[in-house]
Amino acid sequence: MTEFMTEVPVSPYIGTVQLKPQDYKSDVKPIWCPGCGDFGVLSSFYKAIADLGIPPENAVIASGIGCSGRFPAFVEAYGFHGVHGRVLPLATGIKLARPDLVVVAVGGDGDAFSIGAGHLPHAARRNVDITYIVMDNEIYGLTKGQPSPTSPHALERKASPYGHAEYPINPVLMALAYGATFVARGFSARPREVTELIKQGISHKGFAFIQIYSPCVTFYDTYDHFRQVTADLPADHDPSDKAAAMRLAMEDEVLYLGVFYKENRPSFVESLQAVRTRAAAKPFDLQDLINRYRS
Amino acid sequence: MSVSDNQDLVVRIGGDSAKGGIVLTGETLARIAALSGLEVYTTRTIPAEIKGGHVMIQVRAAPYPVTSQGDDLDILLAYDQETYDRYYTLLKPGAVLVYNSNELQPPADSQIVHYGLPLDQIAKSVGFARGWNIVAVGALVKLLDLNLEKGKEVIIRQLGRKGEDVLKNNLLALEAGYRYVEEHFGAESPYHLPTRAQEERLALSGNQALAIGALAAGCKFYAGYPITPASDIMEFLAAELPRVGGTMVQAEDEMAALAMVLGASFTGVRAMTATSGPGLDLMNELIGHAVMTETPCVIVDVQRCGPSTGMPTKVSQGDLMTALYGSHDDAPRIVMAPVSIEDNFYLIIHAFNLAEKYQTPVIFLSDQDMSVRVQTIPPFDLSRVHIEPRLLYDPNNNSTGPYERYRLTEDGVSPMSLPGMPGGQYTAEGLEHYPDGAPGFEPDLHQRMMEKRARKIQRALEYVERWRLWEEFGDADAPVAIIGWGSTIGPVREAVARAAENGMPVAVFYPKVLNPLPVERIGRFIQNRQAVIVPEMNMSGQFADLLTVRFTRPFIRLNKYRGHPFRAGEIYDKIREVYERVIERATA
Numbered sequence: 001m002t003e004f005m006t007e008v009p010v011s012p013y014i015g016t017v018q019l020k021p022q023d024y025k026s027d028v029k030p031i032w033c034p035g036c037g038d039f040g041v042l043s044s045f046y047k048a049i050a051d052l053g054i055p056p057e058n059a060v061i062a063s064g065i066g067c068s069g070r071f072p073a074f075v076e077a078y079g080f081h082g083v084h085g086r087v088l089p090l091a092t093g094i095k096l097a098r099p100d101l102v103v104v105a106v107g108g109d110g111d112a113f114s115i116g117a118g119h120l121p122h123a124a125r126r127n128v129d130i131t132y133i134v135m136d137n138e139i140y141g142l143t144k145g146q147p148s149p150t151s152p153h154a155l156e157r158k159a160s161p162y163g164h165a166e167y168p169i170n171p172v173l174m175a176l177a178y179g180a181t182f183v184a185r186g187f188s189a190r191p192r193e194v195t196e197l198i199k200q201g202i203s204h205k206g207f208a209f210i211q212i213y214s215p216c217v218t219f220y221d222t223y224d225h226f227r228q229v230t231a232d233l234p235a236d237h238d239p240s241d242k243a244a245a246m247r248l249a250m251e252d253e254v255l256y257l258g259v260f261y262k263e264n265r266p267s268f269v270e271s272l273q274a275v276r277t278r279a280a281a282k283p284f285d286l287q288d289l290i291n292r293y294r295s
Numbered sequence: 296m297s298v299s300d301n302q303d304l305v306v307r308i309g310g311d312s313a314k315g316g317i318v319l320t321g322e323t324l325a326r327i328a329a330l331s332g333l334e335v336y337t338t339r340t341i342p343a344e345i346k347g348g349h350v351m352i353q354v355r356a357a358p359y360p361v362t363s364q365g366d367d368l369d370i371l372l373a374y375d376q377e378t379y380d381r382y383y384t385l386l387k388p389g390a391v392l393v394y395n396s397n398e399l400q401p402p403a404d405s406q407i408v409h410y411g412l413p414l415d416q417i418a419k420s421v422g423f424a425r426g427w428n429i430v431a432v433g434a435l436v437k438l439l440d441l442n443l444e445k446g447k448e449v450i451i452r453q454l455g456r457k458g459e460d461v462l463k464n465n466l467l468a469l470e471a472g473y474r475y476v477e478e479h480f481g482a483e484s485p486y487h488l489p490t491r492a493q494e495e496r497l498a499l500s501g502n503q504a505l506a507i508g509a510l511a512a513g514c515k516f517y518a519g520y521p522i523t524p525a526s527d528i529m530e531f532l533a534a535e536l537p538r539v540g541g542t543m544v545q546a547e548d549e550m551a552a553l554a555m556v557l558g559a560s561f562t563g564v565r566a567m568t569a570t571s572g573p574g575l576d577l578m579n580e581l582i583g584h585a586v587m588t589e590t591p592c593v594i595v596d597v598q599r600c601g602p603s604t605g606m607p608t609k610v611s612q613g614d615l616m617t618a619l620y621g622s623h624d625d626a627p628r629i630v631m632a633p634v635s636i637e638d639n640f641y642l643i644i645h646a647f648n649l650a651e652k653y654q655t656p657v658i659f660l661s662d663q664d665m666s667v668r669v670q671t672i673p674p675f676d677l678s679r680v681h682i683e684p685r686l687l688y689d690p691n692n693n694s695t696g697p698y699e700r701y702r703l704t705e706d707g708v709s710p711m712s713l714p715g716m717p718g719g720q721y722t723a724e725g726l727e728h729y730p731d732g733a734p735g736f737e738p739d740l741h742q743r744m745m746e747k748r749a750r751k752i753q754r755a756l757e758y759v760e761r762w763r764l765w766e767e768f769g770d771a772d773a774p775v776a777i778i779g780w781g782s783t784i785g786p787v788r789e790a791v792a793r794a795a796e797n798g799m800p801v802a803v804f805y806p807k808v809l810n811p812l813p814v815e816r817i818g819r820f821i822q823n824r825q826a827v828i829v830p831e832m833n834m835s836g837q838f839a840d841l842l843t844v845r846f847t848r849p850f851i852r853l854n855k856y857r858g859h860p861f862r863a864g865e866i867y868d869k870i871r872e873v874y875e876r877v878i879e880r881a882t883a
Contacts, residue, residue, distance in 0.1 A: 058714065072722045073733060076720060079720075080557075080558065083580050083725060086550055088551075089547075090557060090558045091558060092544070092558060094714075095558075096555070097559035098714060118548065272542055276538075276540060279534075283538075284538040289507060290675055293503065294495070295496045295497065
């Protein structure tokens with residue numbers, strides 16, 4: 001359906017300024033625990049938007065609730081600290097109303113996969129042109145250590161004193177199944193790679209989903225665990241091969257890091273622009289619209 | 296009221312929705328009557344099921360404006376036995392019963408004039424078996440002495456785009472019904488209505504008026520989730536918003552819908568969602584969020600019966616308390632209620648203005664009855680459309696130091712910066728925050744910010760006064776008053792006129808902004824009244840409760856909670872009762 005295609009860039013502002021990572025630090029100091037994985041993600045983020053040359057006034061960082069929900073306040077850009085679980089529709093509204101802006105949604109595993117899990121398939125299938133960074137610590141940190149949708153089975157915590165009776169979901173596999181057009185995974189202790197994934201995600205036209213293991217030193221310190229079980233995706237992995245991406249995502253002995261999947265599909269911004277073009281075939285006049293009801 | 300029996304006609308049409316076409320019969324008749332120069336007012340009750348179940352649509356037609364469904368029936372069109380059984384007793388003496396003689400054979404009644412029409416047979420005779428309902432429309436056009444050519448014009452308007460065959464069949468069916476009555480029951484129609492004085496009229500529903508109003512207000516973004524009876528607002532805007540460069544998104548749920556609206560508004564775009572009670576419930580957390588982040592938005596709630604799923608296709612005014620207080624802690628917002636179809640156009644424009652001017656969610660309480668019914672109203676006057684802008688941060692005139700999104704100001708409204716404005720960066724914050732937006736939890740800060748958010752809502756009373764966002768009529772010095780909200784004003788208008796003719800003057804006041812409530816104005820209005828009646832389509836009397844908190848005087852509650860709007864007669868009876876009991880006792 002070629003007539004349903006209109007080229008719209010991710011953002012015309014990318015590459016228009018040259019700033020240093022520290023120029024994107026706001027005056028608000030992070031409240032995270034020393035050693036929190038989110039510090040690594042934040043540093044990588046500063047570096048990524050500096051490298052991409054995005055003017056602070058043309059970037060919007062939206063978030064939900066959780067430790068990671070505080071993220072926007074630490075960035076010198078526009079921010080929207082939303083309610084629990086609704087960051088994807090919030091970011092969608094921002095991007096659709098102002099398609100020229102760079103819009104990044106951030107959150108944690110509770111926000112993304114529990115209370116807000118109902119929005120992930122829709123952001124993915126719409127291919128809304130935003131980047132979603134999920135800082136996954138496999139625990140509820142802000143509420144002091146209850147199991148989350150990515151916590152392992154049998155994990156003993158205050159809300160699961162005899163062992164967690166539920167099994168975790170697989171976020172990368174889920175994002176692939178929902179039709180996300182960019183799916184990647186990183187580890188906060190490897191900031192250079194995380195920077196690279198964020199840069200690729202923001203540059204990707206369409207919905208970019210990035211899961212980043214970001215350990216909680218206070219309630220579930222998984223640094224050593226992830227150092228042991230993570231590995232780079234095989235060098236010969238073809239990111240356009242969705243079946244291969246799914247097979248690699250299902251691997252549980254090794255947790256792969258890198259870009260699992262990347263696809264070019266018209267973004268939601270582009271599809272809606274095509275809708276407007278079709279609708280504009282009939283010029284709009286308010287009085288004409290009212291006259292339809294004349295009697 | 297001394298109206299000639301033959302001038303103000305109430306026509307009720309009923310049948311089984313499984314056979315279809317009942318509402319279409321009524322709406323087509325209403326549009327033909329409107330185009331033939333009459334004022335019309337429709338009412339309908341439809342089952343919530345997709346197919347099957349009894350459907351009723353009523354058309355009231357008169358040469359003068361009518362503001363309620365009417366009381367007893369002048370004409371009943373019964374497609375089936377159930378319709379006859381349900382409504383036969385509502386027929387006035389001398390009324391007309393039209394029935395499908397292929398479906399039922401009602402017994403003769405000397406009080407009622409029978410018109411048996413073999414609708415299926417007539418439809419088949421013109422080669423369009425499914426057109427039995429249009430045959431019925433044609434018969435009614437003749438019985439009401441309406442203009443057959445206008446009838447054809449309506450059919451052409453409705454079906455012109457559906458292809459030549461469909462149009463031809465429907466026109467044949469219409470004419471066949473008309474001719475059948477002419478040939479079998481005589482050329483003389485039992486009714487003849489003079490035409491209205493005012494030529495220019497629109498015939499449309501509240502939801503249509505509201506959607507047009509939103510476009511007039513400059514709305515460029517709509518996100519919503521399908522829900523009866525609000526969905527057609529979304530469908531209307533899906534067709535029109537892209538034409539003005541705007542965006543309509545069908546969201547995955549109501550929380551997503553309002554979150555999208557807040558995101559869009561954050562960038563400076565006028566944004567709206569529409570829902571009904573269950574959706575409003577889901578939005579409550581985000582309404583508080585809009586209050587806290589001071590993000591303008593318009594939330595339309597087309598009220599239906601609850602609680603829970605309730606009765607999706609029936610009218611209620613039960614969401615007032617939720618609209619005023621939904622969301623935890625004190626989250627002041629503006630709540631408005633249109634009183635008529637016309638008001639759905641003009642007041643939604645004020646709703647956008649108030650949202651933008653005071654940077655707040657505005658909840659707009661429509662209801663099922665006025666959302667779906669078609670009524671003739673004066674054409675919208677676009678010269679009356681006034682657009683109030685949002686107070687914005689000016690990057691070029693920043694003499695007051697670093698930008699503070701939530702600066703404490705005298706009226707509580709702080710200049711808002713929009714993405715793209717250099718130097719205006721801030722985080723819209725759902726946590727309690729300092730003026731610059733950074734989270735903060737100090738006692739003094741919280742108190743000051745709570746007061747700021749409340750202060751600006753109270754300031755909206757200035758706008759209410761400036762634009763006179765209320766209706767006041769009747770006898771200003773009457774000992775009896777009615778104070779209400781929303782669409783009950785229609786039957787109240789007719790009841791008060793009837794009461795005045797019978798020596799029972801009544802004063803009426805309907806605020807259109809329910810928060811902030813114009814307390815001083817209401818106080819002056821109810822002062823020295825011997826009795827104040829508060830009619831509401833809910834069980835507990837939510838507005839009466841609200842008034843009872845503000846004023847020490849008693850209020851007489853008149854509550855209807857049956858899923859149907861008030862009839863003028865019900866209001867009139869209450870006025871008479873109040874005059875008999877309260878006034879006479881006071882003077883005895």
